[in-house]
Amino acid sequence: MTHDLVTDPSAAPRASTGSVCAVIPARGGSKGVPRKNLRLLGGEPLVARAVRTVRASSTIGAVFVSTDDPEIAAVASRAGARVVERPAGLAGDEASSESALEHALAHLASHGVVPDVTVFVQATSPFIRASDVDRAVALVRSGECDVAFSAVRSDVHLWRHGTHGPEGVNHDAAVRQRRQDREPEHAETGAFYVMRTRGFREHGHRFFGRLQIVEVDPAEALEIDTEHDLALAELVHSRRETVLNPLPSPIRARAVVTDFDGVHTADRVTVDQDGVESVEVNRSDGMGVARLRRAGVPFLILSSETNPVVRARAAKLGVDAVTGCDDKLRALTDWADGIGVDLADVAFLGNDVNDLACLRAVGWPVVVADAHRDVRAASPIVLRRHGGDGAVRELADRVLAGHEARPSDDLVTPTEGQRP
Incomplete structure (x- = not known):
């Protein structure tokens, strides 16, 4: 080990x-x-x-x-x-x-x-x-x-099988005491x-x-x-989770960027007998990404990993992907410039310390429920869901709620994000 x-x-x-x-x-x-x-x-x-x-x-x-x-x-x-x-x-x-x-x-x-x-x-x-x-x-x-x-x-009144049938363990069966009268x-x-x-x-x-x-x-x-x-x-x-945050506020972002490991997955990669790596992804996350695409919201998977699984997942979802990058913030900035969206209008979903620079740069910093504690402290928006357990779908729902709630020409300031 x-x-x-x-x-x-x-x-x-x-x-x-x-x-x-x-x-x-x-x-x-x-x-x-x-x-x-x-x-x-x-x-x-x-x-x-x-x-x-x-x-x-x-x-x-x-x-x-x-x-x-x-x-x-x-x-x-x-x-x-x-x-x-x-x-x-x-x-x-x-x-x-x-x-x-x-x-x-x-x-x-x-x-x-x-x-x-x-x-x-x-x-x-x-x-x-x-x-x-x-x-x-x-x-x-x-x-x-x-x-x-x-x-x-x-x-609880406890009973056990005795010689002559059930007998009380912590009480006298012949004297039924009220709860408030018992020791x-x-x-x-x-x-x-x-x-x-x-x-x-x-x-x-x-x-x-x-x-x-x-x-x-x-x-x-x-x-x-x-x-x-x-x-x-x-x-x-x-x-x-529902009681703690019954009505999550909309996220009025114009584009969405996510990390991969620990966001689309539970941060666990398995290797089969042939040495092929695979990850478990949440089906509802894919549905959330599909809804964002239909709504015209640009989506990028940004990962420092070089695992081909990341690009394969992006291809299946039909979204952009940047993998193996040493400078995630630079890659994020270049992508946002390329699609004509200001960083103040980008929602970034992360989970680990290597996401901190991106979270601090965007207008809508979001982290999964099980994010590293330093990352949680840096983000005003913490999702209910953990990575690999519907976090991407939850983010998509909230972005779509914000997308539908505002006129197309309305520029919303990032200070309107949820503060837990």
Whole structure:
């Protein structure tokens, strides 16, 4: 595996008093949901979503992903995590999360990285809030406890099969108490566990010493163990996106330019047995581009990659393409000049730091939902959709809404763009 970024001690962050590291175990195998850690939610792999969320924490200094899988390693690395290669013996169905965590911490320690506090995060809990993790870290660092973990309040009456039939577990079956009269109970969510590193390494399990529950919103507590859970998570994600941004404003651009990798695709290229590269593209994105063409809106795919897949996709869509360019801004400017459109009237859709120059130059800078955080910060318009999950279609819809809303001779200033 070529993504182990902590084999060189000088490349790893050094531990210091009060240091906090996060470890995300993410093996390649899974029985309930095949390739679970790479499955997409809102167009983003679960492991990448976990890395992005944890990196948003104000208390965690570095994020490590422990995996036996090269593809997971590549995705985690692109999301900003450092990768620890997990031995095959610790990646089977019988291997515990503790064993992966112990191995990762031992590996880090061998390179002088010994955090005071370790945050153990599950990639299969997709709605974790960084602020909840920070609350747990604060409890441990303040000395209030040795371990803090996520849980939700539960009012469920539990039963088990007894010798003489069903019997109550957490209640007296003969006395039916009202919910408000029962002692509070909590169900562990499995999303995150924050612990003193020394205590974990001494005891070998996640529940040692003084424990504290960090109560989280039940809406954030979904854990993905089955295909049904994943489908439910997609519904929750879509609903949340709609509530956060129910009426996206039109984008009154006269031309559209997009990056390719991470915009038209989920930023993943696969290679078949003959060494031929291919990418997965969203069918609805093609429909959006077709509608822009019919409306007479010029469209350019601009990529620094030399992959022939990019030109093949542009040819299929019937749009212009510039590939393998070292200076994307110059290529963008030349194309806009060639079609007679001012940069102030161009919408540029990007996702990575090499798009920053173009985003800053155009009147309508737009990024996909899973864009690099520095890129998100530079753009006033953030789409609901992730790259490869309908982002191009969403942009097309908003450009067409703006195109239809204005007279043909109306020059709209770029300050009318949406500010989230």
